[in-house]
Amino acid sequence: MTNTLVAGFSSEFWERAQEGVLVRPVCQSCQKSFFSPQVLCPRCQSDAWEYKESSGTGAVYSFTVIHRPPDIHFPSPLVVADIQLDEGWRMFSWIVGISDSKIELNDRVKVAFINFSGRKLPVFELAKEAI
């Protein structure tokens, strides 16, 4: 798969992110949400899927803390997390605005958007109240 093809699948994801909206692919055949965008639905292999808006709410499935990020442009410490979204899909992202001692598995999170490297990047914050 070429980079051009990959960019084609993800271009709508990034366009909506610039508007502050998180979207994910949803299969029109089996209704499953999945990520990352790919040719066929990983559940039923249908090629009929479309992006739909996500609530942006979910929970921490797993995470790791990088105490020495790759360069000064990254938050430090950098919390890289596997987020379980409420629509039944998962994505890797960052959790911002916390220290590593305050995060636990299954903590509730909500999407936020930060400016990073010239574009808006979807990241997550701990939910301040039960969602």
Ligand SMILES: [Zn+2]
């Ligand atoms: Zn499907």
